[in-house]
Amino acid sequence: MAKIIPFKAVRPTRDKVSLVASRSYQTYTKAEREARLDYNPFSFLHIVNPGYKYDKEITGIQRYQLVKNRYQEFKEDDVFVQDDKTCFYIYKIIDRDGQVFNGIVAAASAEDYEKNIIKKHEDTIEYREHIFKNYLKTVGFNAEPVLLTYPDNDKIFSVIEKVQQERAEFEFTTTYKDTHYLWLLDGDSDLETLTKSFNEMPSLYIADGHHRSASSYLLYKDLKQNNPSHNGTEPYNYFMSFLIPESELKIYAFNRHIKDLNGLSKEEFLIQLDAEYRIENRGKTAYQPTTKHHFTMYLDGEFYSLYLRKSNYKFNTSLDALDSQLLYKTILEPILGIEDPRNDLRIHYSNGKGDIINIKNAVDSGEYAVGFGMVAITIDELKQIADDGLKMPPKSTFIEPKLRSGVTIYEF
Incomplete structure (x- = not known):
């Protein structure tokens, strides 16, 4: 056909x-x-x-x-x-x-x-x-x-x-x-x-x-x-x-770099984040996620691993299970105030083909306050989203x- x-x-x-x-x-x-x-x-x-x-x-x-x-x-x-x-x-x-x-x-x-x-x-x-x-x-x-x-x-x-x-x-x-x-x-x-x-x-x-x-x-x-x-x-x-x-x-992921913490202090931000994720401070050791629903975060000179508290999040559609959508619905929008990730000037994207240290360099430059990395989506996820007539958040794939x-x- x-x-x-x-x-x-x-x-x-x-x-x-x-x-x-x-x-x-x-x-x-x-x-x-x-x-x-x-x-x-x-x-x-x-x-x-x-x-x-x-x-x-x-x-x-x-x-x-x-x-x-x-x-x-x-x-x-x-x-x-x-x-x-x-x-x-x-x-x-x-x-x-x-x-x-x-x-x-x-x-x-x-x-x-x-x-x-x-x-x-x-x-x-x-x-x-x-x-x-x-x-x-x-x-x-x-x-x-x-x-x-x-x-x-x-x-x-x-x-x-x-x-x-x-x-x-x-x-x-x-x-x-x-x-x-x-x-x-x-x-x-x-x-x-x-x-x-x-x-x-x-x-x-x-x-x-x-x-x-x-x-x-x-x-x-x-x-x-x-x-x-x-x-x-x-x-x-x-x-x-x-x-x-x-x-x-x-298929590679895109990293997210955010210019500020939406008026929150570091401690206030981490406390709000704790409601959705189990947080592990890894200090200077770079954390590269290898599993869906796990994220790396770089904040104030330190790496963190974030593990989704699945009991708090409902997977109703194929889009809900997509990590770029998950990050948006649990962190970017409700905590950091990024309502329009396509046009908001506070967010920047870099392709995740390179080393996770790229997130560190972006934040350490002083231009961004926090950075996030995730695993890449699979071809099956891409096809399922398309088959279901749904649309991914911007910069979900670098192909x-x-x-x-x-x-x-x-x-x-």
Whole structure:
């Protein structure tokens, strides 16, 4: 029931792909962005940051039009070339830690998103959806795929494994020490096998890219409504996705850092906390939780382990059992006064892939009063939340892999 189709990607030439490929714009520091813009004329950052050419910050529709202009220039200069045949693109990443990700770049159905065949586990912000929809409508392409996950499937694995016996079309290593490989899959038999295998799946799940998929869906509705000749085969009926099996998805938690104790003294805060948790002071010894409903807390130069008093907390839904929701309902909202964790400026999030000492460093800097860490959710928890039609609190998951922008581009 899940529909994915091959497409004719616009791609960098083999000799320039390593120069073109970039991380998401927001992940670079200002100094990193400027260095790449100054010294790499082929970086995809030149397309998404068109004001660099004029040494001016440009926003809104004017920026979108300039993005389109820069993109067309890359095509005119043969930095980008479109494939002649429709393909699925087999994509492999080996990251600096030796983790391997194997997936398929394909076009996923906006109608499947509408029908909840493509399932969501996060809320999106409406104004951001519309901003990105207008961006897509102006530039006419998508260069960063939505990350979707599916149950492990032997037929799909066999096709991927067979294709990877051939020489990769792309093979490049980034300055992050991640190695990327891309193969083109255009054989009719293999295309049919993949298409049929996905069509037999009742659901796909968004792992990363909720705003991108929501914006693509809005674009689909907009263009469909304004096209009297709409027949369902137009490129805008789909959006570019990277589909990866559940077993290869890596999920990490996010840490929470809070700027103050909501007017409470340290002692008052701990006393209120004691009603919900058994608290153990671990002094300077870093505590890394390994079990659900256990948290690490760093406060005033010391680590604490927090163990939920389960007799005081009712698990009525799958969301209630989620640790990010649990932390919000027992500490952040009632004690620290964080009512809107998405927009409250008193809370900051850092991904939990790194060492727990990151929480200590954030608090010791003086910018934050207290920090919390938790174990990562599982893929089964993510799917259950989505199946139940519920939404996780913001920053409940940090998910890998992270693809590079500009390696495959989908035009509509």
